[in-house]
Amino acid sequence: MVQQEYRFIRRKERLAVYPGSFDPVTNGHIDIIERSLKFIDKLIVSVTHHPTKKPLFSFKERMEMLQGVFRDRKEIVIEYFDGLLVDYLEKKGVFLVIRGLRAVSDFDYEFQMVLTNRRMLPRIETIFLTPKEEYLYLSSSAVKEIARLNGPVERFVPEIVAEKLREKHRS
Ligand code: COA
Numbered sequence: 001m002v003q004q005e006y007r008f009i010r011r012k013e014r015l016a017v018y019p020g021s022f023d024p025v026t027n028g029h030i031d032i033i034e035r036s037l038k039f040i041d042k043l044i045v046s047v048t049h050h051p052t053k054k055p056l057f058s059f060k061e062r063m064e065m066l067q068g069v070f071r072d073r074k075e076i077v078i079e080y081f082d083g084l085l086v087d088y089l090e091k092k093g094v095f096l097v098i099r100g101l102r103a104v105s106d107f108d109y110e111f112q113m114v115l116t117n118r119r120m121l122p123r124i125e126t127i128f129l130t131p132k133e134e135y136l137y138l139s140s141s142a143v144k145e146i147a148r149l150n151g152p153v154e155r156f157v158p159e160i161v162a163e164k165l166r167e168k169h170r171s
Pocket of ligand 1: 019020021022023026027028029030032048049050051053083084085086100101102112113114116117131135138139140141142
């Protein structure tokens with residue numbers, strides 16, 4: 001009887017934000033995105049600016065690459081924000097954040113970020129996901145370096161991104 005009633009309860013959509021600079025998106029980011037969708041309904045992949053990084057791709061290019069990779073995926077929304085993550089989350093009314101945790105080296109930075117953000121916005125919760133082993137040491141910088149030296153970048157990023165990287169280094 002109780003089980004039958006459950007079917008009529010409209011489940012609220014579970015939303016989360018995955019922030020990052022995505023300069024550019026790699027197979028490692030994609031792995032994290034797909035993993036998160038096992039337990040949330042909709043993921044907002046939010047491209048933003050890292051204060052100490054000089055990006056290779058503009059906001060528009062980074063978003064276009066993400067949109068190209070996730071074309072036809074209604075459960076993945078690509079956005080960008082400028083400013084503090086907590087302000088963006090509050091504006092959106094989303095308080096769940098997805099982050100990738102690759103190696104021990106990520107831990108300090110992530111821990112500091114979570115605690116600082118939580119002091120500004122106590123409602124925030126962060127879920128850390130670990131990518132597949134082969135992506136543990138992958139980073140956007142490594143991919144850019146491989147592309148710059150004409151290496152096999154297609155092993156680490158989707159074809160759309162590989163082509164954009166080749167284009168950048170041709171010009
Ligand atoms: N696979 C492959 N690479 C990955 C990865 C994965 N699963 N997860 C992270 N990386 C790489 C990224 O490509 C990036 O490489 P790079 O340094 O060579 O560019 C690096 O790991 C770290 O990137 P990411 O985890 O995406 O973080 P970020 O440093 O780009 O983003 C922000 C951090 C932007 C989310 C953070 O600075 C922020 O929230 N900024 C908004 C301003 C703010 O609120 N500041 C206060 C913070 S307390």
